[in-house]
Amino acid sequence: MEAFTTHTGRAAPLRRGNVDTDQIIPAHWLKKVTRDGFEDGLFEAWRKDPEFVLNRPERQGATVLVAGPDFGTGSSREHAVWALQNYGFKAVVSSRFADIFRGNSLKNGLLTVVLEQKTVDALWELTERDPEAEVTVDLVAREVRAEGITAAFELDENSRWRLLNGLDDISITLQNEADISAYETTRPSHKPRTQQV
Amino acid sequence: MGRTLAEKVWDDHVVRRAEGEPDLLYIDLHLLHEVTSPQAFDGLRKSGRRVRRLDLTIATEDHNTPTLDIDKPIADPVSRAQLETLRKNCAEFGVRLHPLGDVEQGVVHVVGPQLGLTQPGTTVVCGDSHTSTHGAFGALAFGIGTSQVEHVLATQTLPMARPKTMAITVDGELPEGVTAKDLILAIIAKIGTGGGQGYILEYRGSAIEKLSMEARMTICNMSIEAGARAGMIAPDETTFAYLKGRPHAPEGADWDAAVEYWKTLRTDDDAEFDAEIRIGAAELAPFVTWGTNPGQGAPLSSCVPDPASYEDASERLAAEKALEYMGLEAGQPLRSVKVDTVFVGSCTNGRIEDLRAAAAIMKDRKVADGVRMLIVPGSARVGLQAVSEGLDVVFKEAGAEWRHAGCSMCLGMNPDQLAPGERSASTSNRNFEGRQGKGGRTHLVSPQVAAATAVLGHLAAPADLSDAPTPAAV
Numbered sequence: 279m280e281a282f283t284t285h286t287g288r289a290a291p292l293r294r295g296n297v298d299t300d301q302i303i304p305a306h307w308l309k310k311v312t313r314d315g316f317e318d319g320l321f322e323a324w325r326k327d328p329e330f331v332l333n334r335p336e337r338q339g340a341t342v343l344v345a346g347p348d349f350g351t352g353s354s355r356e357h358a359v360w361a362l363q364n365y366g367f368k369a370v371v372s373s374r375f376a377d378i379f380r381g382n383s384l385k386n387g388l389l390t391v392v393l394e395q396k397t398v399d400a401l402w403e404l405t406e407r408d409p410e411a412e413v414t415v416d417l418v419a420r421e422v423r424a425e426g427i428t429a430a431f432e433l434d435e436n437s438r439w440r441l442l443n444g445l446d447d448i449s450i451t452l453q454n455e456a457d458i459s460a461y462e463t464t465r466p467s468h469k470p471r472t473q474q475v
Numbered sequence: 476m477g478r479t480l481a482e483k484v485w486d487d488h489v490v491r492r493a494e495g496e497p498d499l500l501y502i503d504l505h506l507l508h509e510v511t512s513p514q515a516f517d518g519l520r521k522s523g524r525r526v527r528r529l530d531l532t533i534a535t536e537d538h539n540t541p542t543l544d545i546d547k548p549i550a551d552p553v554s555r556a557q558l559e560t561l562r563k564n565c566a567e568f569g570v571r572l573h574p575l576g577d578v579e580q581g582v583v584h585v586v587g588p589q590l591g592l593t594q595p596g597t598t599v600v601c602g603d604s605h606t607s608t609h610g611a612f613g614a615l616a617f618g619i620g621t622s623q624v625e626h627v628l629a630t631q632t633l634p635m636a637r638p639k640t641m642a643i644t645v646d647g648e649l650p651e652g653v654t655a656k657d658l659i660l661a662i663i664a665k666i667g668t669g670g671g672q673g674y675i676l677e678y679r680g681s682a683i684e685k686l687s688m689e690a691r692m693t694i695c696n697m698s699i700e701a702g703a704r705a706g707m708i709a710p711d712e713t714t715f716a717y718l719k720g721r722p723h724a725p726e727g728a729d730w731d732a733a734v735e736y737w738k739t740l741r742t743d744d745d746a747e748f749d750a751e752i753r754i755g756a757a758e759l760a761p762f763v764t765w766g767t768n769p770g771q772g773a774p775l776s777s778c779v780p781d782p783a784s785y786e787d788a789s790e791r792l793a794a795e796k797a798l799e800y801m802g803l804e805a806g807q808p809l810r811s812v813k814v815d816t817v818f819v820g821s822c823t824n825g826r827i828e829d830l831r832a833a834a835a836i837m838k839d840r841k842v843a844d845g846v847r848m849l850i851v852p853g854s855a856r857v858g859l860q861a862v863s864e865g866l867d868v869v870f871k872e873a874g875a876e877w878r879h880a881g882c883s884m885c886l887g888m889n890p891d892q893l894a895p896g897e898r899s900a901s902t903s904n905r906n907f908e909g910r911q912g913k914g915g916r917t918h919l920v921s922p923q924v925a926a927a928t929a930v931l932g933h934l935a936a937p938a939d940l941s942d943a944p945t946p947a948a949v
C-alpha cells in the first residue's frame with residue numbers, strides 16, 4: 279500500500295448523505311476478478327445523469343471527495359473502496375462514515391477524514407464557487423486546509439502510523455521477515471512440498 | 476499441564492509471539508482455487524511482491540468447472556473468466572495448477588489429501604471455509620478471506636489469535652447403516668450452527684478411532700457448519716496407512732522421522748479442553764436435515780418438527796421460516812418427503828468410499844421415475860478409480876448421470892443447479908436457501924441415504940428397500 283502523508287488536489291463536492299455501498303459500486307460488479315477496473319462502476323446509476331457532479335468537465339481529475347454524512351453504509355464489500363481508488367480519489371471527507379467502510383478504506387490506503395458538518399459545508403461552498411480551489415489533506419499535521427479553511431481531524435495512532443508508512447498487514451508482517459526466515463530453517467525435511475523450486 | 480492436539484500443532488508453528496499481538500503462524504500448505512484468489516494475486520502484482528513459497532502452494536479449479544463436455548469452451552463467460560484468471564496468475568507467478576481436464580483436478584479439499592500433501596501436524600489454509608476437512612489428518616486447517624490469501628502468498632504466515640479448544644468425544648459403536656455423515660449432522664443438531672464458534676473442535680473417542688480417513692474427512696469438513704473454523708482428529712495407524720505411498724508422502728528416513736513426530740500428536744491425558752461434549756454412538760441413526768441450516772436435522776425415522784415445540788423464540792421463528800421455504804408440514808414423516816434430484820458428491824461425500832457406498836445400493840436397482848441422480852466424483856482421480864472399479868457402469872445402469880469432477884451442485888456456480896421449487900437429497904454440506912439453485916430445497920444426507928432415496932423417490936435409508944441387502948459397511 280502507498281504511504282499517505284499529505285495530499286493536495288481539487289475536490290468533488292457530493293451533496294448527498296447516506297451514500298451506501300450499493301450506490302458506490304452495484305452488486306453486479308462483484309463478479310470481477312481484479313481490484314482494478316471498478317472506476318466505471320463507481321456511482322454507476324448516478325453517472326448516467328450528465329449533470330452528476332463527477333460528469334461535469336470542471337471536476338475531471340478531482341482527487342478529494344467531499345460527501346454528506348454516513349458515507350459507505352451497507353454491505354462490507356471492499357470493492358467500494360477499490361472503485362473510489364480506481365477512479366482516482368485519494369481521500370474522502372465526510373462528517374460520518376460507516377464503520378466497515380472506514381476499516382476497509384484505511385486497510386487499502388484511502389484516507390477517510392471525519393470533519394464537522396459545518397466544515398464540510400464550507401468545503402462544499404468553496405469548491406462549488408471555485409472548482410479550481412485546492413484542498414490539502416495533511417495526515418502529518420492531521421489537518422485539512424483550503425482557502426479560508428483550516429480544520430483538524432482525528433485518526434487513531436495505529437491507523438495513522440500504518441498510513442504514514444504505507445504499511446498494510448503484509449508490510450507489517452514482513453518487518454519480521456528475519457523471524458520467518460529463521461523459522462524456515464527449523465522446518466523438518468519430511469514436511470510436504472508441492473513442487474521443486 | 477499437558478497440551479491438546481490443537482495446542483501442540485499451534486505451538487509448533489509460532490514464528491513470533493509478542494505481548495498484545497496475535498501470534499504469527501507459519502503455514503505449511505496453501506491451497507488455491509479460482510473464486511477467492513484473483514484479487515489476492517492482483518494485490519501481489521500491485522505491490523511488486525512474489526509468492527514466498529511456491530513449494531508450499533498449489534491450485535486447482537473446482538467451483539466453476541462444468542461436469543459435462545469438459546473439453547468444450549465453458550459457456551458462462553463469468554465462470555470462464557475466473558478460470559482463465561487463475562491460469563494466468565498461476566503461470567505468471569509459478570504456482571502449480573491442476574486445471575480442468577488434468578488428472579489431479581478436483582475439489583480442492585479432495586485433491587490435497589489424495590496427493591498426500593495434507594499431513595499430520597501441518598498448518599493448511601485455503602480461501603474456502605471447508606478447509607476444515609484437512610483436520611482429519613491431525614492438521615490445523617482453516618478457511619481464510621481474500622486479503623489473508625494475499626498475506627499467505629506474500630509471507631507464508633498469518634497473524635492469528637489462538638482459538639479455544641472443544642473436545643467432542645464419541646464413544647461406542649455406530650450401529651449398522653449409520654455413517655460419519657449421520658454422526659456429524661447429529662452433532663451439529665445437538666450443539667447448533669453456532670456451537671463451535673471460537674473453538675477448534677477435536678473429535679475423539681472409540682467411535683472416531685474406528686473411522687476410515689474418508690469418514691473422518693466427512694466429519695471434519697462440516698466443523699464449519701457448527702461454527703468452528705477448524706476440526707481435528709489425532710493421527711493414528713489409519714492415518715499413516717492412508718498416507719503411505721501417496722505422491723507427496725515422505726519416503727525412507729523422512730517417513731520414519733515423520734511417523735515418529737506424528738505419533739506425538741495426541742492430546743495429553745492431563746490436558747484440559749475449554750469445553751467438552753460427549754455423544755454415545757450407539758444411539759445414532761440415519762439423519763437428514765429438514766430445514767435451511769445444517770443444524771435443522773432429525774433422525775430419518777422421525778417427523779418434521781412442529782415449530783411451536785421450540786422454547787426459544789428465535790429458533791421457533793427460524794423453524795417456521797424454514798418449513799415455509801422447504802414446503803413441509805409440521806408432523807409430516809420425513810420418509811414421506813419426495814425428491815426430484817439426488818446429488819452424490821462434494822468435499823463432504825465425494826470420495827471413493829462414498830461412491831462405493833452409493834454404488835453398492837444402486838447395483839441392480841433403478842433410480843425412481845421422475846428422479847434425476849447426479850454422481851459427481853470429488854476429483855478426476857476419484858472418478859478414474861471409480862471407473863476402474865466399474866462403479867460408473869453400476870450408476871449408469873441404474874439410470875443415474877455419471878459426471879466429471881468438481882463442486883457442481885454443492886453450490887451451483889456451474890450449470891448443475893436445482894430449478895425453483897425443486898427438492899434434492901444431497902450429500903453436500905449446506906442446505907441454505909438457494910444454495911443449490913434459486914428456490915431449490917436441499918435435504919442433507921449420507922451417500923447411503925442418497926442412494927436409497929434415489930431408488931424409492933422419497934427420503935429413505937437402505938434398510939427401507941424391500942429387497943434390502945446388507946447396506947455397505949462404512
Ligand code: SF4
Pocket residue numbers: 537538582583584603605821822823881882885886903904
Ligand atoms: S464442494 Fe461445495 S463445500 Fe466443498 S469446496 Fe466445493 S463448493 Fe465448497
